[in-house]
Amino acid sequence: MESQERVYTPYRGPFDPCPPVPFKTYVVPPNQFISFQPPDLPQFSLPEALRLGTLWPALFSPYESKQGGR
Amino acid sequence: MWIYEKKLQYPVRVSKCDVRMARYLMEQYGGADGELAAALRYMNQRYAIPDKVIGVLTDISTEEFSHLEMIATMIYKLTKDASVQELEAAGLGPNYAQRDHALFYQNSAGVPFTATYIQAKGDPLADLYEDIAAEEKARATYQWLIDMTDDVDLQDGLKFLREREIVHALRFKESVQILIDERGKKKVF
Amino acid sequence: MEANPCEPRYYEMLEQLQILDFALVELNLYLDTHPDDLRSIQQFNQLTHERTRLAKQFQELYGPLQNFGRAYSKCPWEWNQPPWPWQV
Numbered sequence: 046m047e048s049q050e051r052v053y054t055p056y057r058g059p060f061d062p063c064p065p066v067p068f069k070t071y072v073v074p075p076n077q078f079i080s081f082q083p084p085d086l087p088q089f090s091l092p093e094a095l096r097l098g099t100l101w102p103a104l105f106s107p108y109e110s111k112q113g114g115r
Numbered sequence: 116m117w118i119y120e121k122k123l124q125y126p127v128r129v130s131k132c133d134v135r136m137a138r139y140l141m142e143q144y145g146g147a148d149g150e151l152a153a154a155l156r157y158m159n160q161r162y163a164i165p166d167k168v169i170g171v172l173t174d175i176s177t178e179e180f181s182h183l184e185m186i187a188t189m190i191y192k193l194t195k196d197a198s199v200q201e202l203e204a205a206g207l208g209p210n211y212a213q214r215d216h217a218l219f220y221q222n223s224a225g226v227p228f229t230a231t232y233i234q235a236k237g238d239p240l241a242d243l244y245e246d247i248a249a250e251e252k253a254r255a256t257y258q259w260l261i262d263m264t265d266d267v268d269l270q271d272g273l274k275f276l277r278e279r280e281i282v283h284a285l286r287f288k289e290s291v292q293i294l295i296d297e298r299g300k301k302k303v304f
Numbered sequence: 305m306e307a308n309p310c311e312p313r314y315y316e317m318l319e320q321l322q323i324l325d326f327a328l329v330e331l332n333l334y335l336d337t338h339p340d341d342l343r344s345i346q347q348f349n350q351l352t353h354e355r356t357r358l359a360k361q362f363q364e365l366y367g368p369l370q371n372f373g374r375a376y377s378k379c380p381w382e383w384n385q386p387p388w389p390w391q392v
Contacts, residue, residue, distance in 0.1 A: 072258065076285040081292050082334065084341050095125065095323045096271075098278025100330040106281050108258055108274060114267035121369050123389045124326065126319055170336040178329060188390035282333065289337035 049073050049106055074106040117177070124181040125275050128268035129192040134205035136264050137193035138223055143260070143276075144186045145220030145228035148252040154179035156233040157246060163237045165297070168290040175283050182276055189272065190218055243291045250284035307365040309387050317362050318392070324355045 050070050057065050086101045094100040143149040157176035161169050194202065194216055202211045209225055220228035234245050257277035261270050307314065331348045335341065359369055367382040368375030377383060 072254075074254065074281045074284075076281050076288065079285060081289050082285060082338070084338065085343065091323045091327045094330065095319075095326040096275075098275040099282050100327055100334075104278075104282055104285065106278060108261060108277060110265065110270050111262040112265040114270055115265045118370050118372060118374055121367075121371075121383075121389060122318060122321065123392075124322065124329070126315075126322060127390075171333065174329075174333055174336060178333075184389060191390045282330070286333050286337055293337060 049075065072106065072108065075104055079103070123185055123188060124178070125185060125272060127185050127188045127192075127272045129189055129266065129272075130268040131264075131266040132193070132196075133264065133266060133269075134193055134197045134201050134207065136260075136266070136269065137190045137197075138206050138210075139260060139263055140186055140190050140193075140223075141221055142223040142256055143253070144183065144190060144218070144222075146222035146256070147232040148249060148256055149222070149228075150179050150183040150186055150253075151220055151228060152232045153249055153253065154183060155230075156235075156249065159233065159235055160242045160246070163235070164239050164242065165294060167293050167297070168239070168243070171286050171290050175286065178279070178283075182279065185272060185276065187218060189269065239294050240291060243287050243294070246287045247284050247291075250280045250287065254280035254284070309366055309392065314366055315392075317358070317365070321355070321358055321362060324351055324358060327351055328355060 049072050051073055052068050052070050054068050055066065082101070082104075086103050088094070088100050089097060089102060089105075091100075097105055099105050145151055154176050157172045157179065161172045161176075164172065194207070197205075197207075197216075199208075199211055202208060202216075210219065210221075213219075222228075234242070236242050236245070254277055257273050257280065261273045261277070264270060264273075328348065328351050331344055331351070335344055335348060338344065363369055363375050367385060368377060371383050
């Protein structure tokens with residue numbers, strides 16, 4: 046699957062008071078590439094579908110916390 | 116009418132006693148892009164839109180109410196056993212002063228819910244595009260909430276809710292497409 | 305209510321029901337915009353059948369899932385007995 050993350054570098058001004066962040070990211074979820082869902086798309090198993098929040102892998106968008114997890 | 120079902124849509128688990136997150140979660144409870152706003156927005160748009168998309172609005176609105184209940188569950192679990200000191204440390208002192216442990220339709224900054232969060236333009240495309248935008252904004256809010264906690268179980272429930280926004284946005288996009296394709300039907304009086 | 309809602313079986317059955325009902329929500333929304341997709345309608349009807357059976361089993365053990373005449377009650381009145389969804 047193609048990455049759903051996009052990266053850009055914010056402009057760095059000479060008088061910025063704080064250390065610059067190297068880059069920023071944003072998500073382009075799969076609904077941006079589907080204008081009308083085609084029929085008979087492959088499906089997750091039903092338990093997986095509940096866990097992931099959709100029945101169709103083609104609509105799934107992963108997201109991980111910037112804090113990680115414990 | 117509506118029938119209540121005595122179960123959550125998704126098994127919500129919260130494993131860390133982190134009262135701070137309860138306050139931030141209120142953004143999705145009574146905030147501008149929250150679940151209450153979404154449910155009320157879609158439900159109310161049904162009365163001035165072509166029949167072909169009323170089903171989508173009804174069903175997504177109904178699902179949003181189950182998401183509202185999930186958010187309430189998270190807030191409930193995080194605050195139920197919290198002491199006054201813990202609530203104060205989490206920025207919920209003003210909430211306690213007004214209502215003890217009661218929930219309220221407010222955002223993470225304590226601003227009460229208002230009907231002005233919801234638009235109804237009576238133009239099917241304008242309304243549906245607002246709905247698509249609302250879903251994307253809610254998706255973003257869930258991302259920021261996921262970023263703010265390291266409780267994997269809380270993250271898990273929030274990830275489910277985030278994914279639902281993506282599916283809903285697609286259904287609204289399809290609804291737009293359905294209305295665009297309604298051609299060749301001459302008016303007959 | 306016959307059985308104790310804190311036991312593992314309650315959570316297992318509840319999750320089974322959540323699994324089926326979630327697939328039904330997904331298919332329902334999909335069919336709202338794809339009303340002529342026969343295979344999805346068949347899947348929807350099949351899962352509705354399974355869901356009805358499981359919900360009946362669940363309700364016999366743990367009391368009604370729905371109010372207002374959508375489920376029978378034993379005595380005493382079962383509907384307002386805990387646990388409520390946010391408590392489990």
